[in-house]
Amino acid sequence: MGDRARWEPGPDRPRAVDAPHADDADVLLRAVARGDESAFARLYDLVAARVFGLVRRVLRDPAQAEEVTQEVLVEIWRTAARFDPTRGSATSWMFTIAHRRAVDRVRAEQAAADRVRRAAASAADTPYDEVVERATARLEQQQVRHCLDALTELQREAITLAYYGGYTYREVAELLDAGLPTVKTRMRDGLIRLRDCLGVSVA
Amino acid sequence: MTDDIHTLAGAYALDAVNDIERAAFTRHVAGCESCAQEVAELRATAARLADATWSAPPPGMRAAVLARATRTRQEAPGARERDRTAVAAAQRRWRRWTAAAVAAGIIAVGGAAASYAIQEQRVRDERAAAEEARAEAAAIQDVLRAPDATLRRHAASTSGTVTVVDAPSRDAAVVLLDALPTPGAHKAYQLWLGHGGAMTSAGVLAAGQTSALIPRLGNADAVGVSLEPAGGSAQPTDVVGLVALT
Numbered sequence: 478m479g480d481r482a483r484w485e486p487g488p489d490r491p492r493a494v495d496a497p498h499a500d501d502a503d504v505l506l507r508a509v510a511r512g513d514e515s516a517f518a519r520l521y522d523l524v525a526a527r528v529f530g531l532v533r534r535v536l537r538d539p540a541q542a543e544e545v546t547q548e549v550l551v552e553i554w555r556t557a558a559r560f561d562p563t564r565g566s567a568t569s570w571m572f573t574i575a576h577r578r579a580v581d582r583v584r585a586e587q588a589a590a591d592r593v594r595r596a597a598a599s600a601a602d603t604p605y606d607e608v609v610e611r612a613t614a615r616l617e618q619q620q621v622r623h624c625l626d627a628l629t630e631l632q633r634e635a636i637t638l639a640y641y642g643g644y645t646y647r648e649v650a651e652l653l654d655a656g657l658p659t660v661k662t663r664m665r666d667g668l669i670r671l672r673d674c675l676g677v678s679v680a
Numbered sequence: 681m682t683d684d685i686h687t688l689a690g691a692y693a694l695d696a697v698n699d700i701e702r703a704a705f706t707r708h709v710a711g712c713e714s715c716a717q718e719v720a721e722l723r724a725t726a727a728r729l730a731d732a733t734w735s736a737p738p739p740g741m742r743a744a745v746l747a748r749a750t751r752t753r754q755e756a757p758g759a760r761e762r763d764r765t766a767v768a769a770a771q772r773r774w775r776r777w778t779a780a781a782v783a784a785g786i787i788a789v790g791g792a793a794a795s796y797a798i799q800e801q802r803v804r805d806e807r808a809a810a811e812e813a814r815a816e817a818a819a820i821q822d823v824l825r826a827p828d829a830t831l832r833r834h835a836a837s838t839s840g841t842v843t844v845v846d847a848p849s850r851d852a853a854v855v856l857l858d859a860l861p862t863p864g865a866h867k868a869y870q871l872w873l874g875h876g877g878a879m880t881s882a883g884v885l886a887a888g889q890t891s892a893l894i895p896r897l898g899n900a901d902a903v904g905v906s907l908e909p910a911g912g913s914a915q916p917t918d919v920v921g922l923v924a925l926t
Binding site: 510518527528531539550554559571575580636640641644645647649661662663671672675677679 | 695717734742
């Protein structure tokens with residue numbers, strides 16, 4: 478079976494292609510909500526590298542990224558009881574917190590105009606190639622990349638600038654020299670296309 | 681107008697909205713089950729983008745995080761339900777103004793004011809600028825949230841719309857200029873408070889500024905916008921919009 482076929486979502490998808498360790502994270506997070514510190518240590522081992530990678534990618538400053546990552550992980554410990562499995566997986570819940578905290582920090586720290594200038598200077602880079610330190614050939618990375626490649630250029634740029642760059646849609650519109658309604662729409666229909674490509678579903 | 685705010689679903693899932701838009705959208709979702717489903721899926725999709733961002737954390741971090749967790753009291757189970765109740769209550773409070781405010785594009789005001797303030801003070805300490813911008817955005821949000829906030833829209837005499845949200849309980853108003861012509865060289869828009877026909881200046885807008893907070897309304901009965909020489913005038917010369925507050 479070719480790689481392409483394995484990326485297609487479907488009920489008979491090989492288990493390894495699904496969101497990595499989704500069940501483990503769900504079970505661990507529920508144990509953490511009951512105050513289980515050893516479960517929290519195992520959860521750390523499961524997600525810390527991705528949380529740190531994500532926060533570092535948005536902030537671009539390793540020292541700040543370390544600080545924010547610690548805050549995020551402690552917040553996960555503190556608020557684990559809020560996790561609602563009917564609203565998505567545990568990993569989704571944790572990365573939503575991590576992304577939000579990273580974005581809050583980057584917006585608080587840096588004047589909008591400066592960030593727009595900085596992004597414009599590096600706009601030629603393919604955003605999702607920038608800070609991947611470990612060039613591992615992990616299947617889920619390939620899957621995300623494959624699905625990003627399937628988007629239109631504007632959808633992909635709008636989504637990666639917002640998610641990895643921490644920009645608001647207004648800043649993205651400015652960076653891409655596109656209208657606000659267009660950028661809003663491309664973010665939404667691009668995510669819908671990604672959702673379908675990745676086979677993301679919420680109970 | 682529901683459709684209008686719902687187009688923010690993608691930007692919201694990517695955290696690409698400002699605080700005011702986030703608050704408005706959260707309330708929109710709280711009253712719409714199918715929207716909640718879509719947003720949950722788009723958030724889960726956005727979270728998958730983190731799959732591509734592995735980076736080995738610094739060596740001491742694991743011990744530090746676990747030690748902090750040991751010292752940190754957890755929220756009790758049930759916080760989730762209380763959370764939802766709070767959202768529902770907030771939604772009831774907001775319902776009155778949100779629809780109208782969203783229709784008028786008011787939700788954009790906080791972001792615009794914040795970026796304006798940041799640009800203006802770029803030469804100063806960035807941290808202080810961000811602080812001021814946040815304070816300005818918070819004050820605007822406070823006016824928009826006030827239980828007695830009233831939204832009034834008037835077509836400008838040139839083109840575009842002047843929108844005023846006034847909240848007597850906050851003794852403040854928010855003014856939004858939507859699609860007015862750019863003032864041109866050596867010209868600027870100036871805001872005015874009217875008291876029985878007499879006008880007092882409420883500040884001159886910088887080039888590109890389209891929104892402002894008027895912090896002290898007093899017993900003003902109107903808000904005016906005029907086109908003036910850059911730097912402003914003592915009395916309005918060319919009034920392009922006058923919004924009565926009664």
